[in-house]
Amino acid sequence: MSTTTTHGVAKGRAAEETPAVPRRRGVRGRTLNFWLFTGPFLIGLAVFVYIPIGWSAYLSFFEARYTVTPSTFVGFDNYAYMLTNEKFTDALVTFTVFAAIVVPITWALSLGLALMVHRIRFMKAFFRSVFFLPTAVSFVAASLIWKMSIFSGVRFGLANTVLSWFGIDNIAWLANPDPPWYWLVILTVRLWLQAGFYMILFLAALQNIPQELYEAAAIDGAKPGWQTLRYVTLPQLRATSTAVILLLLVAAYQAFDEFFNLLAKTTWGRPPLVELYYTALGENQDYGAGSAGAMILTLLICVVTLLQGKIMGFGRGEESK
């Protein structure tokens, strides 16, 4: 007890004294050094992040077709146009449904994989690698496998081949929006690509749960299995779960690659980014409307992120570190 306190004091004192050591250069030298280190990054951040956002905000109030230096101020017309544009609002609904489905499922699957790999003794490294390997594959390559080989909608696709063994007719997975089988295709692509990544996060967190908690729970009469999972493991994983859900949400809102590639020539299942891509860079090159859409989407993402942070108590820890 006493050693800890003296240690703490000594550390505190040392921390106060540290600025005295490199006093040779003084405050001005340190300021110069600060800018030397952070300058390149901050300039880049200003040019390639802040200016585009600002410019986009500016463009969103102008009539800007085929031009990025517009002169016709139109107020909120672009916003009104995008919000009454059924394609865009449908896309917003699409991605909300998409996020609401894909986030909990990915969370559950990655947690489940982590729990399995964590408990396994034999060939643990092998199983971990197998689940983690898809993380290295791009959305484009995965979409290609899914579209061309698994869910190709023709007789020789893997899914239809397997179904034919059970005497079920071919299903046009992507080419027909009714029934909407394409959601299954999109969902499984994302699960395959992402579950391993989040499994690693859960595994790291599982290893940090002190063994004593399980012993204490066993003494208190908790049965191994569901009860320990419910009352020990899950509460201990709360922080990680929150972070994982946040990362998943942000990733879901930015979905583009697999939608663009899987549903290239279709009009259904378009998420907002694909819609923006066609608005701004399609035939019309309507930068004004495209920018307005980007603003709406950014705002929406910020709101949902903050809301999720409020609900799950995230963000408080960020400053304390």
Place this chain on the structure above:
Amino acid sequence: MTTTAPPIKDTGSPIPKARKVRRGSVVSSAGLYFATGIAAFLFLVPFYLIVRNALSTDAEITGENWKFFPTDIQWGNFSELFDDPTVPYATSLWNSAVVGVLHTVGTLLVCSLAGYGLARIPYKHANKIFYVVLVTLMVPAAVTFVPSFVLVSSLGWVSSFRGLIIPGLFSGFTCFLFRQYFLGFPKELEEAARVDGLSYWGAYWRVVVPNSLNFFAAIATITFISGWNAFLWPLVIGQDQEAWTVQVALSSYMTNQTVNFHLIFMATAVSILPLVLVFLFLQRWLVQGVAQTGIKG
């Protein structure tokens, strides 16, 4: 230590219980291995499909009955891929390699310096500047692609390496990760270096970086993978075929009029191979990198 009646009775009851628990755990661990095995099998199916299709002929891929393995392994598909004039696949591989490497080196350089400055060099406005960085984490990069494209095209960087690489270097998130890491870096090491007369710059390169190689390797692996796999930005910027990256080329196969399954899957296999190698040899750092990327806040 001779057995008396009461102890026997006492131990008597736990023994069957223990046996029961053990039998249960044998059953549940068999179930565990079964479930894990099934999941692993499903996760490997797409890889199997890539290899099978890449080494088959189109006739076998589209044949009446499912072929689990090609009858004749078609290694010739590999050279055919690079002889195919419709998609400049070799060029796109080269582009991706250049973009992947420069993107990684640049991001690490710029973001680590900034992260170190924010974490370790006392400056009265450092906190405010850190907020300026943090705010960008709220705005997903993918959403700003329209304005970024506008900017890059007005700089005349469309279809160039500059346009592909430079706008992506300034990642607020990577800078944030480096700052968090350097906050935990042992101060004593740098102080010793500075007492020895090294400047911040000298201490950074001679003491801090050499002692942080694990962290750098972890972030480098993740950055390279995300650079190699990036699609939206290269699609927007790569307007000429000459500036396509592998991902854009792969995507173009899917919308081509003529579909050559064996070529498409050979292309996919080739595009994934470098990453699988990275994955196999650098998995340790990759796992670390993922764990660190997730421990945000």
